[in-house]
Amino acid sequence: MRYVPLGASGLLVSPICLGTMTFGTPVSELDAIRLTHAALDLGINFVDTANAYEGYARVLGSPGGAAEEILGKALRDRRDRVIITTKVAAPVGPGPQDRGLSAVHIQRELDRSLRRLQTDVIDLYMIHWPDKMVPLEMTLQVMDTAVRQGKIRYFGVSNHAAWQLCELLWLADRSNGPRVVSSQIALSLLRRELQNELPFCEKHRIAVTPYQSLQAGLLTGKYRRGASPPADSRGAEKPDWVWKLDNAMFDRLEAIEALAKEINVPMSQYALAWTLAQPAVSSLVVGAKRIEQVQDAVAAIDVAIPPEHFAKLDAICPPPWRHGDPVRG
Numbered sequence: 399m400r401y402v403p404l405g406a407s408g409l410l411v412s413p414i415c416l417g418t419m420t421f422g423t424p425v426s427e428l429d430a431i432r433l434t435h436a437a438l439d440l441g442i443n444f445v446d447t448a449n450a451y452e453g454y455a456r457v458l459g460s461p462g463g464a465a466e467e468i469l470g471k472a473l474r475d476r477r478d479r480v481i482i483t484t485k486v487a488a489p490v491g492p493g494p495q496d497r498g499l500s501a502v503h504i505q506r507e508l509d510r511s512l513r514r515l516q517t518d519v520i521d522l523y524m525i526h527w528p529d530k531m532v533p534l535e536m537t538l539q540v541m542d543t544a545v546r547q548g549k550i551r552y553f554g555v556s557n558h559a560a561w562q563l564c565e566l567l568w569l570a571d572r573s574n575g576p577r578v579v580s581s582q583i584a585l586s587l588l589r590r591e592l593q594n595e596l597p598f599c600e601k602h603r604i605a606v607t608p609y610q611s612l613q614a615g616l617l618t619g620k621y622r623r624g625a626s627p628p629a630d631s632r633g634a635e636k637p638d639w640v641w642k643l644d645n646a647m648f649d650r651l652e653a654i655e656a657l658a659k660e661i662n663v664p665m666s667q668y669a670l671a672w673t674l675a676q677p678a679v680s681s682l683v684v685g686a687k688r689i690e691q692v693q694d695a696v697a698a699i700d701v702a703i704p705p706e707h708f709a710k711l712d713a714i715c716p717p718p719w720r721h722g723d724p725v726r727g
């Protein structure tokens with residue numbers, strides 16, 4: 399495994415980070431523990447979870463915790479081999495303090511995450527979503543306290559815009575607070591809306607750790623036009639977690655697959671390699687149900703997209719409009 403810097407943190411992480419959102423269901427506790435151990439044996443040293451994750455059992459406001467608990471068991475005797483990241487902000491109960499970014503909620507949930515993960519310290523603690531009610535100054539103060547208490551080592555954000563990262567850096571400068579080190583965003587060949595924010599992260603050495611670069615399995619080629627989703631796939635088991643498949647989507651998927659065939663790699667590896675090649679991208683948070691899927695993701699690290707393919711991919715999956723581009727339409 400070759401390891402890459404996680405922004406300016408000094409940490410070196412594997413370019414594939416194991417996602418745990420499906421630990422519990424459909425990935426049973428035993429399978430999740432085996433999967434985690436197999437990932438570590440392949441050289442993966444970066445694992446992503448959240449206080450809210452509990453597999454397919456998750457509904458908005460349900461208590462979460464299942465994935466962290468399973469991960470805690472899996473890492474009990476190998477804690478030092480991994481960088482653990484977990485998140486806070488999503489609703490985990492019906493009460494007014496069961497969500498968001500108040501100090502009450504963050505501090506309570508941080509202690510719960512530490513307990514479930516069976517660790518004294520979380521390496522990278524992430525704000526899962528912005529909370530419109532809470533100014534970023536307040537969030538930074540809570541993170542600063544957690545670093546000083548030794549409960550977290552670094553903090554990052556997820557689903558934040560570049561202007562929010564900019565404000566966090568500016569506030570950290572003014573208050574001598576901790577710098578945001580990473581940004582976890584949705585980014586795949588099919589989901590490029592945030593691509594124009596990557597140069598900001600590159601300039602300020604904020605590591606981008608995209609999620610759903612396989613677009614929940616769509617970019618693996620397992621879903622075929624005119625056929626039902628394969629049994630045992632997310633499309634069959636949890637269709638509301640997979641984008642709708644229509645003819646326009648199959649046109650795109652088939653065109654991407656044809657390009658992957660040109661270089662003799664599976665579409666899944668091709669899609670991951672494209673995301674890894676984007677500016678500021680450090681490590682992809684990839685979900686897996688089986689060990690072969692983790693092996694497949696790790697193999698993508700060595701795949702290089704031919705330079706002439708990037709423009710062809712732009713024609714299939716257009717990039718977002720940039721200042722200076724001709725006005726479309």
Ligand SMILES: NC(=O)c1ccc[n+]([C@@H]2O[C@H](COP(=O)([O-])OP(=O)(O)OC[C@H]3O[C@@H](n4cnc5c(N)ncnc54)[C@H](OP(=O)(O)O)[C@@H]3O)[C@@H](O)[C@H]2O)c1
Nearest residue numbers: 417418419609610612613614615618631632684685691694
């Ligand atoms: N920060 C956030 O807001 C946020 C949001 C969502 C996710 N995440 C993180 O990102 C991680 C990944 O998300 P995700 O699982 O939804 O998306 P994903 O990585 O795009 O999709 C993973 C799913 O695709 C299928 N798959 C993977 N490799 C495959 C292969 N080689 N061949 C065929 N199928 C394959 C598997 O599902 P099946 O086999 O069941 O079809 C697997 O569970 C999560 O675990 C979580 O850690 C973060």
